[in-house]
Amino acid sequence: MLAIEARGLAKRYTGPLGRKVHDALRGVDLAVPRGTAFGLIGPNGAGKTTFVKTLLGVVRPTAGAVRLLGGDPEDPRIRARVGYMPERLRLSPAWTPLEILASVARLKGAPLPRPRALALLEEVGIAHAAARRVGGFSKGMRQRVGLAAALVGDPELLVLDEPTDGLDPIGRVEVRALLARRLAAGATLFLNSHLLAETERICGRIGILVEGRLAREGPLEALTATSAEWLVRFEGDAPAPALAEAGFTAGGDGRWRFAGEPEPLNAALDRARAAGALVVELQADGKDLEVVLAEALRAGREAA
Ligand SMILES: Nc1ncnc2c1ncn2[C@@H]1O[C@H](COP(=O)(O)OP(=O)(O)OP(=O)(O)O)[C@@H](O)[C@H]1O
Numbered sequence: 001m002l003a004i005e006a007r008g009l010a011k012r013y014t015g016p017l018g019r020k021v022h023d024a025l026r027g028v029d030l031a032v033p034r035g036t037a038f039g040l041i042g043p044n045g046a047g048k049t050t051f052v053k054t055l056l057g058v059v060r061p062t063a064g065a066v067r068l069l070g071g072d073p074e075d076p077r078i079r080a081r082v083g084y085m086p087e088r089l090r091l092s093p094a095w096t097p098l099e100i101l102a103s104v105a106r107l108k109g110a111p112l113p114r115p116r117a118l119a120l121l122e123e124v125g126i127a128h129a130a131a132r133r134v135g136g137f138s139k140g141m142r143q144r145v146g147l148a149a150a151l152v153g154d155p156e157l158l159v160l161d162e163p164t165d166g167l168d169p170i171g172r173v174e175v176r177a178l179l180a181r182r183l184a185a186g187a188t189l190f191l192n193s194h195l196l197a198e199t200e201r202i203c204g205r206i207g208i209l210v211e212g213r214l215a216r217e218g219p220l221e222a223l224t225a226t227s228a229e230w231l232v233r234f235e236g237d238a239p240a241p242a243l244a245e246a247g248f249t250a251g252g253d254g255r256w257r258f259a260g261e262p263e264p265l266n267a268a269l270d271r272a273r274a275a276g277a278l279v280v281e282l283q284a285d286g287k288d289l290e291v292v293l294a295e296a297l298r299a300g301r302e303a304a
Contacts, residue, residue, distance in 0.1 A: 039203030093135030210300030
């Protein structure tokens with residue numbers, strides 16, 4: 001079952017008299033299965049926010065179609081099952097977090113007793129300010145209120161545009177843990193973020209949007225994997241000739257390199273251990289998301 005299904009999604013923003021302004025989306029196909037976490041990344045202006053708004057029926061696509069949780073994103077019954085946190089939160093300054101949650105609950109037609117609202121605010125770490133006006137809140141505090149608002153009604157699909165923007169490092173860890181709990185409970189996460197490390201930690205599947213097109217899409221491991229290479233650190237006085245004999249080559253940084261699939265790697269590690277070596281660190285030699293993004297950008301611009 002799919003949580004999100006986009007087919008041939010295109011969005012052309014037009015100016016007065018229909019003059020062409022910008023093709024923000026140029027035919028995006030995407031399927032996100034239920035219960036998974038998907039991260040959309042890409043440079044400024046790539047069309048990420050337009051994509052999210054199109055998903056949610058906030059922006060009408062020029063061409064193509066979207067299904068959310070098997071239904072129409074403009075259907076209020078579908079909307080009630082989706083939690084959305086926009087990139088630019090507009091919170092009425094005179095309202096308190098409790099009042100904001102109550103109003104979201106009314107809009108969604110979801111009952112929200114006060115203890116449940118307080119529990120939500122507790123979960124995002126803002127319960128201490130539950131009855132204070134948000135006008136005086138810091139960016140991080142506002143962000144937490146926005147996240148609590150997105151969680152009203154325990155949505156099956158959470159669409160979050162830059163959810164950790166403005167949060168301090170502890171706040172980021174807390175939000176990551178919260179998202180992991182929701183995912184474990186069966187929710188689907190769709191994250192739009194500039195923070196690659198953040199996306200890498202939360203999402204199992206990644207899409208890279210470049211100039212309105214999905215340049216790459218797939219499981220994180222597949223996007224970041226190089227050929228099967230491993231870096232191993234042995235305890236200081238490991239016998240170098242025996243390591244070379246076992247199939248390792250010196251990496252130059254104190255680590256040893258092994259090229260091969262997990263099975264031959266383990267056999268080589270067994271040989272090294274039999275010769276008295278002790279493994280203290282083992283790492284797959286992959287690219288990080290930053291490198292993958294840079295490659296996708298280069299390829300996308302060369303193709304354009
Ligand atoms: N309402 C609008 N009218 C005209 N052009 C728009 C409108 N909204 C967005 N655009 C243009 O569409 C393109 C994609 O914008 P969008 O906000 O979707 O990108 P983004 O990937 O979310 O960028 P960022 O990472 O900077 O938030 C940009 O060139 C932007 O200027």
